Every structure is written in structure tokens, then in C-alpha cells.
Amino acid sequence: xxxxxxxxxxxxxxxxxxxxxxxxxxxxxxxxxxxxxxxxxxxxxxxxxxxxxxxxxxxxxxxxxxxxxxxxxxxxxxxxxxxxxxxxxxxxxxxxxxxxxxxxxxxxxxxxxxxxxxxxxxxxxxxxxxxxxxxxxxxxxxxxxxxxxxxxxxxxxxxxxxxxxxxxxxxxxxxxxxxxxxxxxxxxxxxxxxxxxxxxxxxxxxxxxxxxxxxxxxxxxxxxxxxxxxxxxxxxxxxxxxxxxxxxxxxxxxxxxxxxxxxxxxxxxxxxxxxxxxxxxxxxxxxxxxxxxxxxxxxxxxxxxxxxxxxxxxxxxxxxxxxxxxxxxxxxxxxxxxxxxxxxxxxxxxxxxxxxxxxxxxxxxxxxxxxxxxxxxxxxxxxxxxxxxxxxxxxxxxxxxxxxxxxxxxxxxxxxxxxxxxxxx
Amino acid sequence: xxxxxxxxxxxxxxxxxxxxxxxxxxxxxxxxxxxxxxxxxxxxxxxxxxxxxxxxxxxxxxxxxxxxxxxxxxxxxxxxxx
Numbered sequence: 102x103x104x105x106x107x108x109x110x111x112x113x114x115x116x117x118x119x120x121x122x123x124x125x126x127x128x129x130x131x132x133x134x135x136x137x138x139x140x141x142x143x144x145x146x147x148x149x150x151x152x153x154x155x156x157x158x159x160x161x162x163x164x165x166x167x168x169x170x171x172x173x174x175x176x177x178x179x180x181x182x183x184x185x186x187x188x189x190x191x192x193x194x195x196x197x198x199x200x201x202x203x204x205x206x207x208x209x210x211x212x213x214x215x216x217x218x219x220x221x222x223x224x225x226x227x228x229x230x231x232x233x234x235x236x237x238x239x240x241x242x243x244x245x246x247x248x249x250x251x252x253x254x255x256x257x258x259x260x261x262x263x264x265x266x267x268x269x270x271x272x273x274x275x276x277x278x279x280x281x282x283x284x285x286x287x288x289x290x291x292x293x294x295x296x297x298x299x300x301x302x303x304x305x306x307x308x309x310x311x312x313x314x315x316x317x318x319x320x321x322x323x324x325x326x327x328x329x330x331x332x333x334x335x336x337x338x339x340x341x342x343x344x345x346x347x348x349x350x351x352x353x354x355x356x357x358x359x360x361x362x363x364x365x366x367x368x369x370x371x372x373x374x375x376x377x378x379x380x381x382x383x384x385x386x387x388x389x390x391x392x393x394x395x396x397x398x399x400x401x402x403x404x405x406x407x408x409x410x411x412x413x414x415x416x417x418x419x420x421x422x423x424x425x426x427x428x429x430x431x432x433x434x435x436x437x438x439x440x441x442x443x444x445x446x447x448x449x450x451x452x453x454x455x456x457x458x459x460x461x462x463x464x465x466x467x468x469x470x471x472x473x474x475x476x477x478x479x480x481x482x483x484x485x486x487x488x489x490x491x492x493x494x495x496x497x498x499x500x501x502x503x504x505x506x507x508x509x510x511x512x513x514x515x516x517x518x519x520x521x522x523x524x525x526x
Numbered sequence: 527x528x529x530x531x532x533x534x535x536x537x538x539x540x541x542x543x544x545x546x547x548x549x550x551x552x553x554x555x556x557x558x559x560x561x562x563x564x565x566x567x568x569x570x571x572x573x574x575x576x577x578x579x580x581x582x583x584x585x586x587x588x589x590x591x592x593x594x595x596x597x598x599x600x601x602x603x604x605x606x607x608x
Contacts, residue, residue, distance in 0.1 A: 166545070167541075167542035167543070168542060168544070168545065168565075168566065168569065171542060171543070171569075235575075236575060238571055238572040238575055239569055239570075239571040239572050240569075240572065
């Protein structure tokens with residue numbers, strides 16, 4: 102049994118815009134959400150810039166009761182807001198907490214790359230070391246358990262199908278969507294809320310700063326700091342947020358007359374095995390190409406049908422390799438590569454949330470008939486120069502856009518690729 | 527400290543944990559913290575920590591087990607303050 106899977110709801114919190122309308126506007130304008138981060142400055146980080154969605158605590162206060170908020174760290178807040186938004190956008194009402202009915206046909210795969218590091222660092226470690234374990238209270242476990250973020254959402258929405266959290270570093274959000282698609286295709290669920298979540302915390306970003314993979318050269322020009330595909334790219338900019346899609350079987354969506362944004366036509370997940378140039382921190386290029394090809398084969402879409410690429414493209418030394426992998430996977434001569442763009446140029450790298458937020462960008466592009474710009478790469482990297490004509494520096498109006506391919510690659514040499522197709526009534 | 531003052535402070539501390547705002551409006555010493563106010567039982571741990579901070583006392587686990595109503599909490603705190 103293999104069923105078609107469509108997208109009927111969207112929730113997004115991104116550094117350059119919260120909610121569908123503001124995020125799409127920011128994408129079309131090429132608006133950067135990167136700012137100086139005072140915590141990073143104060144704690145002596147090499148990098149001083151990050152992307153943090155604005156006003157999350159205020160939104161959370163308007164959405165959730167005080168007793169829930171007491172047990173919701175940064176990631177929980179982002180994930181729960183985006184999850185509720187996707188639910189409501191799909192045409193459902195938030196259930197009353199006293200209503201004992203459970204929606205057995207809807208589940209969630211809400212992934213996170215790092216998880217509740219802010220809770221671990223600010224409460225669990227200091228209180229344990231000070232021999233004040235008792236002072237931790239009751240809310241530490243649910244905020245540091247990896248599945249906390251999906252568990253939180255299931256409690257708010259009374260979800261009764263599979264509810265879990267996946268984690269595969271920076272491909273987490275894309276992998277979550279792929280997992281949800283598989284479950285619906287097999288007939289095990291009608292709807293799955295899927296995507297990625299990452300909290301905003303300097304504790305999450307510290308290890309990356311220590312690895313010297315964060316951008317340090319643009320501390321005085323935050324909006325220019327995230328520079329995928331640029332000759333002056335100097336590392337990625339860490340960020341936070343959440344992107345959640347309501348995935349739904351076509352039958353269910355049509356039966357209830359739901360608005361359909363787009364279809365997830367295919368997906369693939371693999372690992373490069375840390376061989377042939379792959380490692381804990383770098384992708385095996387063959388793994389990348391195979392993953393993209395497998396996703397297209399799953400979607401039964403020919404490479405020539407791909408209208409735009411939303412790359413992983415983080416602004417590290419891996420960008421040129423990635424662009425070449427795309428060309429190889431699609432069998433394109435350099436001049437024939439479809440438009441290739443990096444959402445991270447505007448929002449930074451939201452780690453486990455990246456695939457979720459960037460998939461939202463893909464769906465909005467298909468639905469709105471445009472390709473968003475990849476900013477901060479006017480000086481294209483010399484190794485990417487042959488592909489320069491494929492990089493949009495301003496938004497491209499493309500009403501004919503039919504297929505957008507999204508890939509995410511993560512530490513551990515893991516890859517995930519999604520093929521989104523425009524929904525034609 | 528007057529009993530009424532302790533009562534007011536206890537209710538204020540309980541307020542963010544309370545699921546039933548209607549029950550809070552008619553709160554009395556007989557009001558049951560879990561059954562009437564619908565406080566999540568796991569959160570009693572946090573409520574007790576806040577009692578300790580607010581009244582500068584220590585409440586051991588055996589004492590906590592005896593607290594069922596708002597009045598029980600007020601009496602326990604009054605005894606601890608001495």
C-alpha cells in the first residue's frame with residue numbers, strides 16, 4: 102500500500118520571520134535575521150552572531166497556560182508554537198485539556214539535533230554539582246529527554262498515533278518529514294506533524310564555536326555573516342527556531358476538503374559511512390549524490406523536471422563539494438543546473454530545525470511561484486563560479502515552478518532529501 | 527505571620543500551577559490541591575520548593591505527603607515558622 106502524501110498545514114518560527122506570511126515576505130525580500138548575540142559576546146565566543154526568532158516567549162505566553170510554560174525550555178516553546186500553528190493552519194481546533202478524546206490517526210515526528218542543552222547547562226549541572234539535586238524540581242527530565250519536544254506537542258493536541266523525536270544532526274528536520282511520509286504511505290497514520298526544532302542557547306552553540314566552524318569574520322556586520330557559496334564564506338552562523346508541516350494522506354485531505362499547499366512526492370535517507378572523504382563532520386560525496394538520486398527515483402521525477410534546489414549550503418568549505426554533488430546527481434552540465442538557493446543565507450543554520458524551516462521555505466516557494474534569493478554571495482566562490490548563473494541574488498518570480506528538491510546533510514555523514522511537487526487541482 | 531497572610535501567599539504560589547481557574551475563585555482551606563485545583567501531582571515538588579523559598583523554611587518529604595488541602599499547607603507552614 103503506497104498512498105500520496107500532501108501538506109495541509111504549516112507552522113514556522115524563523116529568525117527573519119514568524120508565521121507563514123512574515124516568513125514568506127522575508128524570503129521574497131532576502132531579509133537577514135542574523136544579529137549580534139549578547140550571550141556569545143559576554144562569554145568570549147569567537148563568533149558574536151546568531152539567528153534567533155523574535156518574540157517567542159510572548160507568543161508562548163499567549164498560547165500556553167502558566168503550568169505548561171514552567172516546563173517548556175526554548176526548544177519546547179519553538180516546537181509547540183510551530184506545531185500548534187501547523188495544526189490550526191490545517192483546519193483543526195485546539196482541543197480542550199479536559200476533553201478526553203484522543204486523535205488516534207494523527208502523530209508527530211518532531212526532531213531536534215541537540216535538545217534541552219539550555220536546561221542541562223542552567224539547571225541540571227549547576228544544581229547537581231552544588232549538591233542541591235532536590236532544588237531541581239520536577240520539570241528537568243521532561244525538558245532534557247530527547248523526546249520531550251514531541252511529547253509536549255502530543256499533550257497539547259491529544260495526538261494518539263506515533264509520537265517520537267528523531268535526531269540526526271543537521272539533517273534532522275528533513276529526516277522527520279521523510280519518516281512521517283513513510284508512515285502515512287504505509288497506511289499507519291492519516292496525518293503526521295513533522296519537522297525540526299532547535300532552541301536558542303549559547304550553550305548549544307559553544308561546542309561549534311570551539312570547533313572553529315562558526316563565522317568569526319563578520320561580527321560587526323551580522324546581516325552579512327551567513328555567506329553560503331561566497332568566496333568570503335567563513336563558517337556557519339548558528340540559529341534557532343522550528344518548522345513543522347502537517348503531512349496528510351491525500352484521501353484524508355480530500356475527504357475533509359482541506360487546502361493543499363503541495364505534495365511530498367518522494368524522499369530518501371542514507372549515510373555515507375564515513376568513507377571516501379566522508380567523516381563524522383564531512384559528507385561522502387557519493388552518499389550525497391545517491392541520496393538525491395534515490396529521492397528523485399522515489400518521486401518518479403526525472404532530473405530535468407527539477408525547477409529549483411534548496412541546498413544544505415551552510416557557508417563552510419563544504420559548499421563547493423555540495424554544488425558539484427547536486428550537478429552530478431542531476432546529471433547537469435554546470436550551465437544547466439536549476440536555480441540553487443540557501444535559506445541559511447538569511448536565517449543561519451538552525452541545526453535540527455534547519456530541515457523543517459527550509460522545507461517550509463520550499464513549500465512556500467512552490468505555492469507562491471517564486472525562488473527566494475541566496476544572499477551574501479555576490480562574490481561567488483571560485484570553485485562554484487561555473488554554476489554562478491544558477492544562483493539567484495534576488496527573488497525569481499516563477500509561476501511555472503513545479504518541483505523543488507531539498508536536501509540536508511548532518512554530522513555523522515547522514516543525508517536526507519525531499520522532493521516537493523506543486524499541487525495542481 | 528497571620529494565618530490569613532500565609533493563606534494568601536500559598537494561594538499566590540499555587541496559582542500558576544492551577545488548571546481550574548474557577549476552583550481558584552472560591553478557594554478555601556478545604557480546597558483540595560490535586561482534586562479541586564487540578565494541579566499536576568508531579569508539580570507538587572515545585573510548589574514545595576516555592577513554599578520553602580517564600581517562607582524561608584525546610585519541608586521534608588514526609589511532611590509533603592501529609593499536604594492534601596490548601597489548609598494543610600497553611601498549617602504545615604505555620605508550624606514550621608514557629
